[in-house]
Amino acid sequence: MSAEPAPAPTPTRAAAPAAASSGPAVRVRGLTKSYGDLAVLRGVDLDVARGSVLALLGSNGAGKTTLVKILSTLLRADSGTASVNGFDVATQARDVRASLSLTGQFAAVDGLLTGRENLELVARLRHLPRPGAIADELLARFSLTEAGGRRAATFSGGMQRRLDLAMSLVGHPAVVVLDEPTTGLDPEARLGVWAAVAELAAGGTSVLLTTQHLEEAERLADRIAILHGGRILVDGTLAELTALLPPARVEYVEKRPSLEDVFLALTASGRGVPAEPSTATSAASTTSTTTRTTEREGDL
Amino acid sequence: MMDRHFWGDTAVLTRRSLTHVLRSPDTIVTTAVMPVAIMLLFVFVLGGSIDTGAGAGAGSYVDYLLPGILLITVATGVSYTAYRLFLDLQGGLLERFRSMPVARTSVLWAHVLTSLVANVVSLVLVVGVAVAIGFRSGAAVPAWLGVVGIMLLFTLALTWLAVIPGLTATSVEGASAFSYPLVFLPFLSSAFAPTDAMPGPVRWFAEHQPVTAIVDALRALLTQQPVGTGIWTALAWCVGLLVLAVLVAARTYRRKLS
Structure with a gap:
């Protein structure tokens, strides 16, 4: 570990040559x-x-x-x-x-x-x-x-x-x-x-x-x-x-938490079970919510 | 055109590569183990029945043998250069360095310099064992400098040769397999026994391959014999091999970018 004090976060922009122009990156x-x-x-x-x-x-x-x-x-x-x-x-x-x-x-x-x-x-x-x-x-x-x-x-x-x-x-x-x-x-x-x-x-x-x-x-x-x-x-x-695809049609379907939601909720910040849902896990903690989703005609 | 950061970048990358060697010191030890084993085998088991002839001086067999053992040490050692370079290539580090504002050839030179340092350490270990089992030389400082110079040149040439499989291999085994024939070459030379007793074609090969020329020059220097024109043959082999290896290695490295 270095004893050097952390410097003020002045961006030490490398030998990076000055941006050549105002064009795109x-x-x-x-x-x-x-x-x-x-x-x-x-x-x-x-x-x-x-x-x-x-x-x-x-x-x-x-x-x-x-x-x-x-x-x-x-x-x-x-x-x-x-x-x-x-x-x-x-x-x-x-x-x-x-x-x-x-x-x-x-x-x-x-x-x-x-x-x-x-x-x-x-x-x-x-x-x-x-x-x-x-x-x-x-x-x-x-x-x-x-x-x-x-x-x-x-x-x-x-x-x-x-x-x-x-x-x-x-x-x-x-x-x-x-x-x-x-x-x-x-x-x-x-x-x-x-x-x-x-x-x-x-x-x-x-x-x-x-x-x-x-x-x-x-x-x-x-x-x-x-x-x-x-x-x-x-x-x-x-x-x-x-907008390139045909316009959306509105339908109501029941949204269940995806396996990813469950996985993230259970493993988040070392907790075994999400006792109190945080913002990140709230979607998963409600077992089923009625969510408005859009489905396209001629979906892929 | 030399990059203005060449020396600095080479130093930073060499330090990195030497850290690898320090953190896996077994690579230096294993480099020394096989040559030492061969040396012990020949000195204590086979050497007694090998007639080194009057021309080789009155020294013990280990005095006769050591130059060849030193070359085998380097041939084993440089395979680690191919190995490390291959791992850099496979692990994406070579691409990372090449996509950064780093002097291009520094990446290769760092591996080459590391090889020189690692091989010198292995060579010192091998010479230490040789001295322990009776190797003696009355050579003066200039002769020793000659020995060191030839060994460094030889190591440099073989290391650049090792860069080629390091850049082109498709597996770890393939990267280091190139050194097997190099390790074997001394057996078909004057390293273990004089060439006089070998049958026609073998003798012809032995007398016209680089190991014999280099071994003879080293042996002459260590036993205070006149080196004659043989040393120029040895140097010519080393320099020729070095130039060829550098050219092919540099071309291979550039071709990776196409």
Whole structure:
């Protein structure tokens, strides 16, 4: 544990080059990428407005990860252009890397280092002063202070994911890319990640999030884009997207708590049985309520 | 073009990688165990019946054997470089580093420098055991410096060679399997017995492969024999292997980005 006093939370924005322009945080135009004969991206156009959360929806193999890798300079596109924070991914890769942070599909933490050392490592590699203080601050923010001295290999899946996310936020990157951040997490850990993403968005960070879970997109995103067949099929707000379907018809059905509600209620904050329902668990504590839900004609 | 953060990034990543070694010291010990076992086997079981010939000097068999054992130690040790690099690749850390503003080659250099340090420690352990069972050398400081120089160059070359399977393997076993032939190569050289008694084709191979040249140069230095032009052959092998390995490794690393 470091004896350094926690500094005033002045954002130590990394060697991050000053935002190049007032344009969108991410701009993609006519991007293509093939693996041999297999055309994965066939002309993708996409914008992520500054300070917004865009959810990129797509089934397995739709090319979400390929797009994310091109944006984080891990892959080169065959044609088209992409820029992050105003920097071109092909010609200004270094500035792109300083502006963007990637959280991949699997927690990329160093298992032999402690949680704290993992964060300090990233802070040093981002050339930031006071890596110890940065690590402490992020450990606290992600409820990992107690575990911070343990090797990351001993963390649970959810804790590793939180550490992974914390590592991505070192240096307050302007753009955060999350590739299926909740895949393989239990419901509680997933809520933790959602809260972290919401906090990021509230702090003005631009977020590009890929997901297969429609609920995740609904909850977190300002805009939703659907990647299908190598192109962006639709791109809009949730309201715009729902307006594409035939109008809703009102029906009354009995809503029973979902298994997820029950699970979360029973396991919340270490209590065995939810004696007094908190706001988070109230939905589940009423065994059946009559709720107005909407059902669409010609539902999927 | 050298990145302005190259030295700093390499230092940070080397420190990380050395922490791995410190937290799994068994990797250094296991690196030393097999060469020591081979050394004990040959000195106490087989060595008595091996005629090292007059040319090898009047020293004991362990004096004759040690250079080959040192090369086997390095061949075993570098497989951990492939292993660690493979784990970084598989665990997504390599992608994480590459998506950050980190000097690109620092990631590889950190593993290479760590390999040098870890192998030096293993080599010191092996030499310690050799001294305990009777190894002696009257070599002066310049000769010892020559031995150290050749060993460092050899370790550097084999480490860069290990980077290639570390980047291309698809399993942990595959990442370290490349070192088996390297460990075996000294058996087909002058490391354990003079090449004179070997049958034609084997002898030809033994006399034209790098281990013989390097072992002969090390042995000459340690036993105060004239090194002759042999040392240039040894250095040429080391440098040639190093250049080739660096080129292929760098190309493999770049290809990961396409």
